[in-house]
Amino acid sequence: MTTTRSSAQHGFPRGRRIAAALLVSTLAGTALAACGADAKGSQPAKISGKSVGETAGDAKITWGRCPALAEGQTRDPQLACGTLEVPLDYQNPGGMKIDVAVSRLSTAQPGKRHGVLLLNPGGPALGGLDMPETMASTLPKSVLDRYDLIGFDPRGVEHSTPQSCGLQDPSVSGLFPYPAADGSITKNVALAKANAKQCADTVGKNLRYYNTANTARDMDRIRQALGEKKISYWGQSYGTYLGAVYRSLFQDRTDRMILEGNVDPTKVWADQVADTWGKGMADRFPDAARVAAAQASTLRLGTNVAQVTRTYLTLADRLDRTPAAIPGTSVSLDGALLRNMTYALLLQNNTLPVLAKFWKAADNLTHGSTTAADTAVLKEVFADTPTSPGIPADNQATMFMALTCGDAEWPHDVDGYAARTTADREKWPLTAGMPANIWACAYWDKPAEATAKVVKGGPRNTLILQNRRDNATPWESGVGLHKSLGAGSAFVGVDNGGHHVYGEGSACADKATVGFLATGHLPDKDVHCTDVTQK
Secondary structure: OEOOOOOOOOOOOOOOOHHHHHHOOOOEEOOOOOOOOOOOOOOOEEOEOOOHHHHHHHOEOOOEOOOOOOOOOOOOOOOEEEEEEEEOOOOOOOOOEEEEEEEEEOOOOOOOOOEEEEEEOEEOOOOOOOHHHHHHOOOOHHHHOOEEEEEEOOOOOOOOOOOOOOOOOOOOHHHOOOOOOOOOOHHHHHHHHHHHHHHHHHOOHHHHHOOHHHHHHHHHHHHHHHOOOOEEEEEEOHHHHHHHHHHHHOHHHEEEEEEEOOOOHHHOOHHHHHHHHHHHHHHHHHHHHHHHHOOHHHHOOOOOHHHHHHHHHHHHHHHHHOOEEOOOOOOEEOHHHHHHHHHHHOOOHHHHHHHHHHHHHHHHHHOOOOOHHHHHHHHHHOOOOOOOOOOOOOHHHHHHHHHHHHOOOOOOOHHHHHHHHHHHHHHOOOOOOHHHOOOHHHHOOOOOOOOOOOOOOOOOOEEEEEEEEOOOOOHHHHHHHHHHHHHHEEEEEEEEEOOOOOOOOOHHHHHHHHHHHHHOOOOOOOEEEOOOOOO
16 A cells, blocks of 8 residues: 655656556555666675674664666765664574665754654555655755655665565565455465465565564664664654554654554554455545546546446456456456556546546457557556666565564454455445455464554654545544554644645645654644645
């Protein structure tokens, strides 16, 4: 459930096409182009010093050039990167070590510096080395003067000892278990079992240590290596859960925290998917349907939300039964891909017009009557995406499973999944039963440790930003996180759609965010913003 704001706060993730945005649009988070270097083949510099397991507090990051970017991508030459060695298993700090890649954009000004702002784009399993540059383009001088911006690739992700199960289908969306047209989950069961076995056979039990709690512990090692007593943090989507876990484990080391597009920590992870995905789509879909209805004379998908919704559901069912080849590509459009692409394009308001045109193109495709305009939309949506050198193709899919399966144990009852899927299909037709269906986690090894608990108490230092109509992490998830943190958090709810809050048209939300980062002052009570201006 994730995508990332572009460097200009609009459009698709920097350096990625729409299809790529889909592939990283999953449980909770925001998609970001992988960090690279100004020159191909250069590697991040390693820390100096002794074994981190022995002298973590003395470890320093040696800053140098960043890893190579995907072809055609560029970056701010002032972004510096390095690596930090951390224990694979914090219960065995003298054992095996792994590397965590870290980046820094030094924006703080002498005399005004407050500290560092650590950033995470979500995912799960998105790299964040380039996030400082992305966020620097959206934040005002009053914030940039006070913080150096720090990015990192979470353990196992991209340049941080990247993991790979060698999956035949390397996409995250390929993991989403949409039932067959008749509702059967037989093929989903087989795929879940095969993916779990593939990871167990390829990576083995070490994958159990690539979990959110250990990633939070890595964050504290980053804090130590930077020489900071405390860190401030901005986490998006999955990054909100990571931030909440860090805050719970290291309350006295947490400074100012922004959590945007939120995960309910009491529902990690099976319930987060099954309980919220269907409702999130139902809440958000009408925004796109209204865009399509406003163009009824040309798109002919319906003149109101109800008609457009019926057209969409009929189209999805037709593609479930008879997929359609997309001219000029090796891609076949089926119901699952239609739904996944719809999910991805609902994440931002400025992609809703593209989504409406995509529905029309898909409908024409099934009737063999595509136009030049349809072909252009399909080409835009399914354009090839450049890949970052040295990153396994299935890295995000591998780490998506590692985190969602390794943070908490999932149910193992196949009949239970079948029953829940049937009920979910009826209750939430837009998602066709997928969120309640069986995932690889049903066959995963038992997690290495108990699910991290997000606790109340501690200083009042966390600002929760939540949109009313967020299809990735619905309103109820933000309310759930606020409840879990209690008096330690303030809540800013916005009458807007999409996955991002800051910089998306609400001066009310932006003022609260900037004010908190610049001064440390949280709103005295919950804020509900209704001033959204669509861009």
